[in-house]
Amino acid sequence: MTSLNGTRSVALQINDLQVTYYTDAGRVKAVDGVSLTLQSGERLGLVGESGCGKSTLALALMQMIKPPGRIESGSAIIYTDDGAVDLLKLSEEEMRQTRLSKISYIPQGAMNSLNPVMRIGAQMLDAMQDHLPRASKRELIERAEHALESVELKRSVFQMYPHELSGGMKQRVCIAIGILLNPKVIIADEPTSALDVVVQRQVMETIRRVQEKINAAVILIGHDMGLMAQVTHRVAVMYAGKLVEVSNVREIFRHPLHPYAQALIRSLPRLKNKGVFHGIPGLAPSLLHLPSGCVFHPRCDRAMEICKIAAPPRSTTPDGRFVSCHLYDEQGNPTTPDQRGMQAHTSPR
Amino acid sequence: MRLSYVIRRFLFFLLVMWSAATVLFFVPRLSPINPIRERFAEIQRSTGYAPRDMEQLVKAFEAKFGLNKPLIEQYFDYISGLARGDLGYSLMRYPRTVNELIGQALPWTIGLVTVTTLLTFLIGTAIGALAGWPRSPGWVKGMVTPLMVLAAVPPYLLGLVLIYFIAFRAKLLPLSGAYTTTRFNAPELSLEFLLDVGRHAILPALSLIVASVGFWALGMRGMGVTVLGEDYVNFAEHKGLKQGRIFYWYYVRNAILPQVTGLALAFGSIVSAGILVEYLYGFPGIGSLLNAAIGANDFFVIYGIGMITIFAVGFSMMVVDILYPLLDPRIRYDRR
Amino acid sequence: MQLSIPAQQTSGQPNRWILILRYMRRNKSLVVGLAMLAFLLIFSIGGSLLIDTSTRAYPLAAPAVQPPSPEYPLGTDRDGRDLLAVMARGILLTGSIGVMAGTIGLVVGVIVGFVAGYYGGWIDSVIRWLTEVLMTIPALILQIIIASTIVDKNKVTIFTMAGVASILSWMGTARIVRSQVLTLRERTFVNMAKLSGMGNLEIIFRELMPNMLPYLAASFVGAVMGGIGSSFGLEILGLGPAREPTIGMTIRWAQFHSAIFNRWWWWVLWPSLVLIIIFASLSLINRGLDEIANPRVRRSE
Ligand SMILES: Nc1ncnc2c1ncn2[C@@H]1O[C@H](COP(=O)(O)OP(=O)(O)O)[C@@H](O)[C@H]1O
Ligand SMILES: [Mg+2]
Numbered sequence: 001m002t003s004l005n006g007t008r009s010v011a012l013q014i015n016d017l018q019v020t021y022y023t024d025a026g027r028v029k030a031v032d033g034v035s036l037t038l039q040s041g042e043r044l045g046l047v048g049e050s051g052c053g054k055s056t057l058a059l060a061l062m063q064m065i066k067p068p069g070r071i072e073s074g075s076a077i078i079y080t081d082d083g084a085v086d087l088l089k090l091s092e093e094e095m096r097q098t099r100l101s102k103i104s105y106i107p108q109g110a111m112n113s114l115n116p117v118m119r120i121g122a123q124m125l126d127a128m129q130d131h132l133p134r135a136s137k138r139e140l141i142e143r144a145e146h147a148l149e150s151v152e153l154k155r156s157v158f159q160m161y162p163h164e165l166s167g168g169m170k171q172r173v174c175i176a177i178g179i180l181l182n183p184k185v186i187i188a189d190e191p192t193s194a195l196d197v198v199v200q201r202q203v204m205e206t207i208r209r210v211q212e213k214i215n216a217a218v219i220l221i222g223h224d225m226g227l228m229a230q231v232t233h234r235v236a237v238m239y240a241g242k243l244v245e246v247s248n249v250r251e252i253f254r255h256p257l258h259p260y261a262q263a264l265i266r267s268l269p270r271l272k273n274k275g276v277f278h279g280i281p282g283l284a285p286s287l288l289h290l291p292s293g294c295v296f297h298p299r300c301d302r303a304m305e306i307c308k309i310a311a312p313p314r315s316t317t318p319d320g321r322f323v324s325c326h327l328y329d330e331q332g333n334p335t336t337p338d339q340r341g342m343q344a345h346t347s348p349r
Numbered sequence: 350m351r352l353s354y355v356i357r358r359f360l361f362f363l364l365v366m367w368s369a370a371t372v373l374f375f376v377p378r379l380s381p382i383n384p385i386r387e388r389f390a391e392i393q394r395s396t397g398y399a400p401r402d403m404e405q406l407v408k409a410f411e412a413k414f415g416l417n418k419p420l421i422e423q424y425f426d427y428i429s430g431l432a433r434g435d436l437g438y439s440l441m442r443y444p445r446t447v448n449e450l451i452g453q454a455l456p457w458t459i460g461l462v463t464v465t466t467l468l469t470f471l472i473g474t475a476i477g478a479l480a481g482w483p484r485s486p487g488w489v490k491g492m493v494t495p496l497m498v499l500a501a502v503p504p505y506l507l508g509l510v511l512i513y514f515i516a517f518r519a520k521l522l523p524l525s526g527a528y529t530t531t532r533f534n535a536p537e538l539s540l541e542f543l544l545d546v547g548r549h550a551i552l553p554a555l556s557l558i559v560a561s562v563g564f565w566a567l568g569m570r571g572m573g574v575t576v577l578g579e580d581y582v583n584f585a586e587h588k589g590l591k592q593g594r595i596f597y598w599y600y601v602r603n604a605i606l607p608q609v610t611g612l613a614l615a616f617g618s619i620v621s622a623g624i625l626v627e628y629l630y631g632f633p634g635i636g637s638l639l640n641a642a643i644g645a646n647d648f649f650v651i652y653g654i655g656m657i658t659i660f661a662v663g664f665s666m667m668v669v670d671i672l673y674p675l676l677d678p679r680i681r682y683d684r685r
Numbered sequence: 686m687q688l689s690i691p692a693q694q695t696s697g698q699p700n701r702w703i704l705i706l707r708y709m710r711r712n713k714s715l716v717v718g719l720a721m722l723a724f725l726l727i728f729s730i731g732g733s734l735l736i737d738t739s740t741r742a743y744p745l746a747a748p749a750v751q752p753p754s755p756e757y758p759l760g761t762d763r764d765g766r767d768l769l770a771v772m773a774r775g776i777l778l779t780g781s782i783g784v785m786a787g788t789i790g791l792v793v794g795v796i797v798g799f800v801a802g803y804y805g806g807w808i809d810s811v812i813r814w815l816t817e818v819l820m821t822i823p824a825l826i827l828q829i830i831i832a833s834t835i836v837d838k839n840k841v842t843i844f845t846m847a848g849v850a851s852i853l854s855w856m857g858t859a860r861i862v863r864s865q866v867l868t869l870r871e872r873t874f875v876n877m878a879k880l881s882g883m884g885n886l887e888i889i890f891r892e893l894m895p896n897m898l899p900y901l902a903a904s905f906v907g908a909v910m911g912g913i914g915s916s917f918g919l920e921i922l923g924l925g926p927a928r929e930p931t932i933g934m935t936i937r938w939a940q941f942h943s944a945i946f947n948r949w950w951w952w953v954l955w956p957s958l959v960l961i962i963i964f965a966s967l968s969l970i971n972r973g974l975d976e977i978a979n980p981r982v983r984r985s986e
Contacts (some may be wrong), residue, residue: 062587099589107587112580116679117602126598127588161678177588368818376827377834384834494714494972501968502961503914505921509936509945509957517945614820621825625918629940643833643922651833655826663821 010079011217012038012061012103012185017074017088019053019060028287030056030069032241035314038185038217043208045228045249046221047264048238051287054221055108057238058187061087062105063095078102080184101131104178108189108221110171114162120148120173121158128180147176150213151206168199172206179210186211187219192227204231225268229253237261240285240295246322257323257332259300294326302327355671362667367428369659373652374427378420384648385410388440391646414438414649436653441645447653450638455657457527458634461550462623465557466616472558473565474608478601480566481573484592493570496563505625508556512629516552523549525631553630557622561615568611572604579603606677613669616662715973721966725776725959732773741770742930750949760951763942766930772955775932778843779913779963782931785847786854786912791905793851794858799893801859802866809863816856824853824911825918832924841926850916854908861900866893899978906971913963932956932963 019031030053038044046054059065061076076087080102090098099105107113115123124144128135145155151172162170171191178186188207192200204220208231211218220232228235229249236246237260245258256262263280282299285291291298297307304326312324317332329335377384385407393399411417414437415426430437436447473496479485480493499507516524523529528536528545536542576582577600585599627636635654642650674680709716732738740746744764751761759768801812819827832841832849919925920933927934935956939945944952 064583064586096589096591099587101589105587107580107584109580113584115581115585115599115603117606117677118598126590126594130591130594131589163679174584365818365821368814369822372818372822372827373830376830380835382834382837497972498965498968501910501964503917503964505917506936506957506960509940509953513945513950513953617820617823620823621918624825625921628922639829640922643829643924646833648834651830655822655830658826659822662823666821 008039008041010037011040011042012036012079013075013077014061015075015077017057017060017076018072019056019065020070020072021056022068022070023288026288029241029290030287031060034074034238034241034243036236036243036246038219040184040217041212041215042234043211043218043220043232045232045235046219046238047223047225047228047235050223052238053241053287054238055189058105058189058219058221061103061185061187062099063087063090064105078184097131100127100178100183101181102183103185103187104181104183106174106178106186106188106191109194110174110191111167111194113174114170116162118161119158120160120162120165123173124148124158124177124180127177131181143180144176147180148173150179150210151176152202168195168203171195171199171203175203175207175210179214179216182214183216185217185219187221189221190223191220192222192224200227201230207231225264237264240287240290242295242324243322244296244324248321251319251321257317257321257328258325259302259327260296263301354674358667358670362663365663366660369663370428370431370656371424373655373659374424377648377652383407383411383416384440384646385414385416387646387648431656436656437649439642439647439650441642441647441650447650450650451635451653451657454633454635454638457632458623458627458636459661461553461557461627461632461634462619464550465554465623466612466619468554469558469561469619470565470608470612473562474569474605476562477566477569477571478573478596478604481570481577481604482596482600483577493563493566497567498563499559500561500563500567502560503625504556504560504622505629507560508553508626508629511552511556522552525549527633549630549632553626553632556626556629557619560622561619564615565608565611569604569608572607573600576600576604609669609673609676613666616665620658620662712973712976714969714976718966718969718971718973721962722970725780725962725966729773729776729780732769733777736767736770736773738770738774741767742774743928746770750947750952752949753951759955760949762935762938762952763944763949764938768935768951768955771930771935772932772959775930775935775956776959776963778929779916779932779960782843782847782850782916783909783913785844786851786916787905787909789847789851790854790908790912791858791901794855794904794908795862795901797855798859798862799866802863812859816859819853819856824915828852828915828919829922829924832919836924838924839927841924843926843929843931846916846919846926846931847912849919850912851908853915854911857907857911858901858904861904862897865897865900899974903971903974903978906967906974910964910967910971913967917960932960936960 014034014036017031017034018029021028021030032053034057036044046057048054056065056069060071063071065071071088074088077084078087078098085098087095087098087103114120118126121141121144124147125137125140128140128143132140141158145158148155148157153169153172153176157165157169157173162173165173175188175191178188186207191207192203195203204227207218207220220228222228225235232249234246235249235252237244237252237258239260245252245256245261247257247261252261253265256265260280267280280299285295285298291308293309294300294303294307294312297303300307306326310326312326313328313330314322314324315328315330315332316322317328321332323332327334389403389407408417415423418426434448436451439445439447439450442450476489476492476496479489481490512524515521527549528542529549532545533542581603582595582599585595590599623634624636624639626632627634628640631637635657638650639654641647642654744766747757747761747765747767749761749763749765751757753760757767757769759772761767762771797812801809828849831852832845836845836849916925916931917933917936920931920937921940923937925931925934925937933956936953939949939952939956942949942952944950
């Protein structure tokens with residue numbers, strides 16, 4: 001587990017972001033009131049079951065939500081040398097210029113993310129040319145080859161076609177493209193899901209190294225808590241479109257606050273109980289038919305009466321952890337049974 | 350590696366040619382019809398001239414064309430003739446050879462068919478690409494269905510409509526022929542002549558183009574929609590590329606690949622359509638020659654034209670196959 | 686632990702007729718195509734019932750080259766055929782050439798495709814080789830050679846036309862069926878059927894057929910179009926049934942007698958119009974069926 005050092009400055013601040021898909025079957029609130037702050041140089045893990053809205057959150061930051069999806073509200077302020085801008089308010093052309101140069105997204109499924117009919121080099125150059133129209137070609141080539149080297153690829157990859165590369169190499173190329181313009185924020189969406197275990201480790205390590213070099217903030221999306229533990233500083237746990245806990249990586253593994261986070265940690269295969277996998281009972285909810293109150297209550301082993309009625313408060317503990325659960329009060333302190341009854345009257349949502 | 354691929358593809362081409370030639374040789378021989386006798390019957394019908402020594406004449410001509418030999422020997426003569434590029438004698442214009450007649454007609458057809466094929470491919474593919482692109486205006490997206498309906502109508506019919514309105518009623522363009530015979534006695538290499546040919550070729554070309562643009566547009570749009578769903582197009586947008594670059598280098602460049610393969614397959618139908626349209630416009634190409642040969646029961650010209658078109662289609666398919674790997678780096682030369 | 690999963694209720698489905706109507710509104714091609722076809726059939730069957738097409742659609746039934754008039758609403762041609770009767774009868778004749786060619790193509794195509802896909806091996810190789818060779822031969826050329834050399838020009842009927850027109854119409858169907866069989870063959874339910882002791886043919890027809898119906902319908906319509914198209918080509922070149930008033934032969938005669946230059950516009954107009962409607966309606970139906978077979982295509986609209 002790693003800790004964050006160096007100068008701390010805010011890189012990205014997401015406030016109350018809300019994204020809805022208007023499907024034939026109904027409205028899906030895929031991201032529902034998410035707030036999150038990232039420091040420069042920080043690596044945040046975003047975990048949660050598949051379908052809980054992780055990719056949607058990332059795509060919203062890139063303004064890449066396509067119909068039937070819509071960003072309903074919220075802001076995402078990115079702090080760069082040129083000042084602070086709200087990503088969600090940028091015009092189409094401004095957003096185009098912002099992508100890759102200030103915030104870059106390394107896609108889920110990097111296996112197919114490279115154009116099969118273009119050489120790797122061309123796919124790196126075109127990205128830079130559309131952002132730095134005045135740069136000389138020689139300079140850009142040098143920069144691309146440098147980026148390839150920094151993700152442990154040979155310079156000769158520049159001349160190759162995607163089909164000549166292995167899965168891990170393609171993933172590295174995507175990372176190299178992501179860091180070409182030294183963005184302030186990098187989002188890697190399940191960067192290792194299609195790779196074998198050994199390569200997964202290496203790729204994670206690569207992301208860590210290049211990120212430290214350019215001091216970018218990183219959001220690492222994934223559902224493998226084990227991998228997250230190795231490279232991230234903080235972990236954000238998402239459930240059914242909402243953040244349920246955001247904690248320092250050491251603390252969340254030692255002492256998770258939210259029952260869902262607890263279940264996730266418990267479900268990790270460990271040395272002690274090797275081979276015994278504690279799944280989380282119940283099914284992930286359909287975002288179309290969300291349970292009332294706290295969306296997690298049907299699967300929660302500590303559910304109370306109030307959980308069926310009222311949405312939990314969003315609390316920040318004194319040591320800066322975020323949790324959203326009726327087991328904690330607004331200050332993040334564990335609640336007494338008494339208070340729980342009270343809350344049912346005061347905040348019936 | 351590259352060269353061996355080309356050689357293998359060429360051998361395959363020869364094999365296909367040989368198979369097709371064999372089909373062409375045996376199909377007519379399944380029939381009881383005797384081409385020489387039919388030819389005389391045709392002459393008799395059209396001129397009333399009935400030679401008294403008909404049987405003898407038939408025998409003599411059969412000997413001349415080698416039709417009295419055993420089948421196997423005929424087949425061998427036929428194949429070796431083809432290998433030398435010798436298509437035999439014409440019955441209707443004897444003693445002129447089939448090669449001579451085809452040689453006169455072929456340049457016109459090659460000109461008409463290649464120009465229209467390329468234009469159709471380019472226009473149709475461009476329309477299809479635009480129709481499948483989400484940012485195109487609605488009227489562009491709506492163009493494919495009417496074009497597709499037009500593509501179902503035989504070019505001959507479209508040609509008929511064009512002749513009636515543009516050439517006959519409006520008198521904007523010539524009705525038929527390939528050049529104004531009152532101005533030029535024979536084809537010559539001058540600007541006026543070329544312009545004149547161009548004017549004559551517009552309507553035949555238009556009939557062929559309008560009738561198959563929809564086919565290419567539909568194919569391109571379908572493939573374009575698939576390509577738009579690919580991760581690499583998505584990532585291109587994440588890279589902050591300009592729309593024009595995504596459109597060409599990521600969308601068109603990938604969606605066009607199956608179109609190019611289709612181009613090889615389309616030659617056959619283009620040739621068929623071209624034959625009818627040439628006949629309609631009295632364009633002095635293969636189609637008109639074929640029509641004359643059918644009318645006169647000139648079987649050797651019919652077979653010769655059959656062989657030439659098969660050769661052209663097979664050859665074009667080979668060229669497309671050989672050039673295709675230049676467009677798609679994933680195709681290996683060492684596999685077929 | 687109490688973990689009950691919230692019941693996922695499906696919202697009440699509207700009744701099936703509304704669904705069908707809603708689908709038809711989305712699948713406009715199919716509806717418009719069917720409507721055009723229905724119009725042709727009503728015209729042609731109605732016409733055949735109201736007037737004696739078996740005499741009036743043939744030469745010397747009426748005065749020659751009359752423009753449209755109350756007595757001859759569509760006019761007459763140079764040989765004294767009543768064009769109204771010719772159209773009514775011609776649609777049926779041309780239609781039956783197409784349907785016959787399409788049926789032959791469909792049956793042969795299904796058999797060839799099944800055999801190639803299901804048994805594979807050398808049979809598949811031979812069939813693939815044959816299609817590869819036939820693909821190089823332009824359909825019209827092969828048909829011209831067959832029509833001009835095997836068939837006696839003066840004895841052509843609509844049946845020989847259908848036969849010649851269907852020579853290559855099986856290839857499209859065979860290709861589709863073969864690829865479908867190849868993918869379906871790998872699916873578990875066929876293996877299950879094998880385990881449960883069904884014979885090969887039974888497996889094919891019980892399990893594979895229903896999956897392929899929309900494809901087959903679309904390729905049948907395609908083969909009908911191909912059949913009408915190539916018979917039209919042969920008719921234009923004078924290789925058609927000279928005695929029958931098919932739509933293609935009518936155009937052939939009109940062209941033969943230079944109807945356009947003689948300003949007998951009605952002689953060319955009606956058959957061209959009818960043929961254009963036939964092709965347009967079949968192509969729309971084909972697209973509609975395609976949408977049913979591959980719903981993905983629809984999204985692009
Ligand atoms: N294009 C879309 N149309 C409709 N619903 C969508 C679309 N994309 C995602 N969703 C819905 O949004 C939810 C979140 O999806 P996603 O962000 O991809 O989840 P994750 O990345 O966590 O697996 C899912 O439940 C999914 O059903
Ligand atoms: Mg995802």
